[in-house]
């Protein structure tokens with residue numbers, strides 16, 4: 085890694101900060117004529133419609149969040165369909181007046197959905213070996229490359245490679261320079277969504293440590309003529325997903341295969357604004373080594389604090405939504421709060437953080453507004469115990485750091501200072517009321533300099549980790565009868581100033597808020613796949 089790459093990353097991070105007096109450079113208004121199509125598809129390729137099963141089996145969310153898995157479902161087209169539908173598929177259509185838009189199981193900043201997904205498969209019942217793009221609008225696979233001879237049936241692989249890419253333009257259309265950050269958040273949310281959906285099938289997810297160039301070649305996203313130059317896809321990460329652990333031979337065979345591609349990507353917008361700063365940070369953050377994802381031995385934690393939620397995980401995944409407003413009065417029970425925070429700690433075998441394979445680098449600063457028996461104020465959840473000293477050094481010296489009474493000490497939950505934090509949370513989140521009207525809001529603090537010392541590409545990983553935590557909070561909120569919302573819009577250095585942070589050892593990279601939602605009764609809702617033959621009407 086060169087210092088130039090690091091310089092680019094720090095420059096991008098600084099330039100893409102929102103400030104109360106000046107937001108990060110944006111397009112200066114929405115150009116509706118160039119609004120990107122939220123659905124990528126490939127012309128000139130065979131399409132394989134995935135089944136929409138009426139009953140795909142479910143497991144109580146309380147079991148899934150504790151790491152319980154059913155006996156592994158077989159690897160076949162039905163179960164791959166369930167995996168994709170429950171992670172990256174549509175969850176509903178909404179309409180208001182003439183406007184109609186789709187929601188998906190994975191959330192996305194501005195509902196712009198820059199994340200695309202691919203399967204690289206050696207073949208399984210119902211699916212011949214090949215490289216497939218997942219097209220969520222119709223819940224189908226588009227076959228970009230095929231190889232029926234890759235594996236003899238006897239040695240059929242016990243999993244597939246599920247890879248994620250980002251179309252940065254989709255997000256930049258609305259958010260300009262800051263869009264690169266949001267694309268990375270969305271990758272983290274999508275990774276967590278896949279890990280939860282896999283767990284319901286009894287499957288496991290492991291990250292593969294491929295370089296970006298390898299991933300781009302295998303997915304065919306490095307093929308310039310197949311894409312509009314302004315709508316190229318950047319490779320993000322590759323996961324092994326399935327009933328069995330990845331075998332080195334199978335992964336190598338899929339990696340080395342000289343795939344022969346067909347098809348061209350649809351054009352998403354008739355015109356584009358170019359964001360040079362995104363191109364530069366994207367190049368600087370390229371992961372160029374074939375690194376294994378270093379899994380560091382963690383101190384074993386007690387089992388996750390149980391919570392009663394008989395609702396099925398698949399049902400909860402489909403009902404997940406972002407709140408647009410909170411009631412401003414509901415308090416959440418203390419036990420539910422503690423159990424929710426405990427779910428943010430990594431435990432082997434417990435989704436979705438078991439798929440991360442990295443030691444935590446993100447701690448949480450909590451703006452507590454309405455939690456029963458908890459005085460309002462600022463609190464810290466220290467997920468990375470080794471980082472406690474560095475965090476304490478960086479935050480205001482006069483804060484008390486008292487362990488919260490009645491909470492198991494493994495949680496690392498500290499009260500920093502008591503007081504009404506509603507207005508601070510609201511103002512810091514670009515004046516969004518949802519940050520002050522809920523039960524609590526979160527600023528995710530990442531160990532920034534230390535991560536970048538490992539490599540400029542770790543900049544992306546920090547946002548992915550934040551997105552993973554966001555997805556945990558989304559589902560935990562639903563399970564508690566509440567609702568969450570990711571917050572990408574916040575005033576970075578104003579947050580740092582409030583906390584006393586004066587350098588880049590710790591940086592706030594993502595916010596989140598959670599409370600009792602107010603529904604918008606004006607919106608009409610329709611089922612996700614009624615437009616598809618064989619679509620369910622639920």
Ligand SMILES: Cc1cc2nc3c(=O)[nH]c(=O)nc-3n(C[C@H](O)[C@H](O)[C@H](O)COP(=O)(O)O)c2cc1C
Pocket residue numbers: 187188190191192193194195266269270273404405406407408516518569570571572573
């Ligand atoms: C990374 C990220 C940042 C977001 N930032 C905001 C935000 O600042 N304000 C807000 O109201 N919603 C925010 N959201 C929520 C999205 O608008 C929401 O996910 C999207 O509209 C899709 O709706 P759904 O989550 O209900 O499926 C964010 C979501 C994500 C994933």
